[in-house]
Every structure is written in C-alpha cells, then in structure tokens.
Amino acid sequence: MREPIVNVQSSAQNGIAVAVRSVWKSFGSGPTRLQVLRGVDLDVRYGQMTYLLGPSGSGKTTLLSIIAGLLRADSGSVTVLGHDLARLRNGEAALFRLRNLGFVFQQFNLIPALTAAENVAVPLLAAGVPRREAVERARALLADLGMGHRADELPSKLSGGEQQRTAFARAMIQSPRLIICDEPTSALDGPTGRRVMELLRKHALSPDRAVLVVTHDFRILEFADTVAEINDGVIVKVTEATGVR
C-alpha cells in the first residue's frame, strides 16, 4: 500500500488544517435524489476549535463524514492536513485516518467487552502496536485524564462522563493532528461536558493541531474559536472566536 504523505509544512504555512471548497453531495437518484450539501466552503484552522452548528438535516454529519474521509464528495475538493482526500484510495484513506485523525462519537462507541484501557488502546492495536505496550500507553493517558483508577473497568461500569473521557482518550492516544467530534457533550451533564471540552481545547491549542466539533449544545459555545453555521447544505455564517466567547 502506498503510504499517504502528510504535507505538514504547506498546510501549516497557511494555517489551515481542513479546507473544504465548493463541496456538493447528494444521496439517491432520480425522484428520490436528496441534495444534502450545496457548494460548501469551510476552513478549519490549526490551533483552533471550530464548531459546526446547524439544525437536524442541515448536512452537518455528511460534511463531517466527508472531512473524515468516510464519504466521498460528488464534486469540490477537501484538503485535510495538506492532503487531497479525493486522491486517496480506500486503504490509504483508512491508514490516513488511523495515523492522523481522532474521533469522538456521540454514542462513545466503546467496545463493551474491552476495559477502558483496552478501548483507549484500540487505535494502537489497529496500528500494530504490541498489546502490552498499547495498553500501558492507554493507562498512562487515562491517568493523565484522572481516570487511572478506572482503567480496568468495563464501559458498563463507567459513568457517562467517564465513558466520554475514555472515548476522548481513544481519540487522543495516537496524538492525532485533527480530532473530529460528533455531539461530544450531548450525553453529559453540564459540568462533565465542560471538563471534556476543556480537554479538547487544551489539545486544540497546539499550533499543529485542530479540533472540529459538531454540536447542538449551546452550553459549550464558549470554547469555540470559530463557529460555522450550516443550513440546508450551505454554510450560512462563520463567526470568529471573539464574537462568540
């Protein structure tokens, strides 16, 4: 398999981690064809937390999936970490995600049969790191997040906040340069959600990293550097941090 080469320098030079240009995407065909994205333009900058807001059905998840390389755009271009996703074949895209992206899912998606530490170690195990080493690294990260004492618990024994922190640790374990979060606080109470966002923010402040968050949760807007609002498949408004916080 050809290894995707991340063009760190060129993407870092212009400060843009993700550049979405004129992206169109539809599902189905004929009379049932649904146009979800209609020429979306979006920048996600390094060192920032970018929020994507919009009502249900506005195209947030589709855009997120395209940026993550999980879906292909019908037209337009998506450059992630200096890499044109359209040029990556499926296997290369998978490897690219494994090396460069971290995901925090709305439902956490922790594997029930694995302990918290083993769940955190999943990306390392998938990358071929020996189990002992992977789990030790996962334990260390969980300890950093204040969950060292819960590392050997199954997800069913963890609270919602602990599960989310575990999911966050899983996203962080490979030190990805882009973290993509889908409704990361929707299942959490206010204080727990704030703690998770503080962790994400800390990660995003690194100059070569970025965080993209899809959310409905206005409680956490204060953590955003940039807020892009999408409606009916179009980015209708982009607000810089100073205007939000």
Place this chain on the structure above:
Amino acid sequence: MQVRSDRGLAFIAWQMLTGDRSKYLGLVLAIAFSTLLMSHQVSIFVGLLDRTRSQIRDVSEARVWVMDPKTRYFDEVRALRSTDLYRVRAVPGVEWAVPLFKGVARVKGPDGIFRNATLLGLDDVSLVGLPRKFLAGDWRALQSPRTIVLDRLGYEFFFPGQPYRTGAELEAGPLIVRVGAVVDSSPPFVNLPIVYARYSEAPDMAGREPRSLSYVLVRPRAGVSDEELAARIAAATGLKALTSDAFGWETIWYYIRNTGIPINFGITISIALLVGALVSGQTFSLFILENMKYLGALKAIGVTSGRIVRMLLLQALIVLAVGYGIGIAVTAAFFYFTRNNLELRGFRLLPEVMLLTGGTVLIVVLLATAISVRRVVVLEPAVVFRG
C-alpha cells in the same frame, strides 16, 4: 508507518466474541449440536451399510465369491447345482474352492425360547468362513458331529447372563445340537444370531432343502489376481463371480437402492445441516448486527474492511473449532460408551466421517459468515456518526 500485525485486532475480535457469553455459547452450541447430529447419524448410516457386508468380510480366507447369476446381494440366496463346485474348481488359476450353505434355522433354547438364526454351513474339511475370535472353545468343535458354533449375540440370547462356555444343547430345526464354541463375529445387518455348522449337517438344521450350495468360495493361485480369476470363472461357468470387495459393495449398493435407509438418514442429516446452518447463521448474523456500530467505529478509526473481515473470520473459526470439537467429542463418547452394547457394536466414528462433518460445518459457518460479512463491508463508516 505500515501496520505491523493484526494481533491487536485478533485480541479485540476474541474479546468481542467471548465477552458476550450468551451469544458465544449459543453459537458454539449450535455448531456442536449440528456436528453431533451429522457425525452421529452419518456414523450410524455408514455402520449400518457396513453391516450388510459383515459376513462377507468375515470369510477372510476366500477372495472370490461365486453365485447364481441372479443373486443381487448376500442375503438373497439362489442355490447352485452341486456340480457347480467342481466346474469352478476346474477353472485355471483356482487354488481351492469350497462350498458355503446359507439358510435360516429355527433355534430353540433350553427354556423353550426360540429364534430364527442365520445358518452358515462351512466346508467340513477346511471350515472356511469360521470367525477367528473365539470367546469359548475353538475351531475343532466342528469336527464333532451335531455340533455348532454360536456367535456372541446368539449365545447371549439363549443363555442370558451366563459366562461363555461350551457344552450346552440347543434344538436347530429337527436336530439336537451341542454348542461347541462361541465366536465374536461381526455384527450383521439384521440382528439375528449366527449359527455355524458343518456343510454336511447344515441343511438338516434348516429343514431339508433340495439344493444346499449357496456360494462357492474361491482362493486364487499365486500370481492370479482376484479380479482376473473372477472373470475367468464367470466366463467358464456362466455363474456370477465377484471379488469379496466387489460383492461387499454390490450388497451395500443393493441396500442403498432398494431400502429407505439412505432417504431416512439423508433427511435426518439434512435437518441437522439445516438447523445447524440456520441457528448458527442467524446467531452469528445477530452477533455481527449488534456489533455493527463498534465495527463501524473501527472502520472510522482506520481499520480497513479487509482487516475487519479477517476479524470476523477469526471469530467464526474460533466458534467452529470449539463447537465442532464439542460435537465430535460427544459423538465419540457415545460410540465409546456403547461399544459393548450388542445392538450398537460395530458402529464407530470413522476419521472420514469426522472430515466430512468438519468440512460440511466449515462450509456452513463460512457461508453464514459471508452473508454477515457483506453487511460490514457495505457498511458506510459514516453510520457511526448518525448514532
């Protein structure tokens, strides 16, 4: 960075499989049940068919059987003319040829109980056809007049619970005969006692029959093959001559073609296959369906479809190995613990049956996996974002 190995994913696959105990047990038991039914029923089927030729096989000294051209299988006896024996002996390449009488005798025990028995009249001089494994007495018993050799089944019927010994008397047809020896013969297709007697006396025990020569048993001279001699005899005498092996198979095929045995066993085996396939297939599909969001998450994280398919294959093979092992072990235990049961002796788990069952179960599991895997391969990882 290249992915170094799939060991980590194998660990995840193992944990996902065994972490859900109820589904894991369900899968294993479905495979085990299917394996048990198939291997057990195929073993009984093969054992039954093998029994149809057991008496041919017991006559180990003879290599060619000569019979009436219309004879289709061992138990269907059409008597030959007594001169046919000499015609066979005259064929070049015959080392020796001896007569065999096969009939039915009504045998009455000391308590008045009686039972039909298969009666085999052996050549008076050579006693060709007498089994070699004696439980009491020896071959010399048949040198005495009015003496028979009884097989184990017959002895235990007429003398239940008694140790094997010689000297007891029975009525065989109109004659009073003495049990001179007890032998352990191969179990026959129909569980009738077998009485071995001298050729000269056997027809009297069966009730007088006009002709007593059922088969001519032949041994070829050195340098003459069994097949060649059989062909020579058939050509020279117009009789049917088959090697022991060919006659055994002809008997087996007769039962396959003319009885309901294959159909009945085929139905049972098909049901076992169907139930096993449906239960294990459905359970495995459910298992994968319930894990879909985790598999989707793995795809999103960067695990390719091919590696996920390998994880599922590993899970399927683990379930197969454990389930098959349990099923085969139970079948083997059944035949081991029933090996001394008179009705069930001779039935055993053959390596060929193990291979056949294993191959069949493997195909079932792989098919079930392939159907389930399709869902994972076509799964858009974006599904994981939709919750």
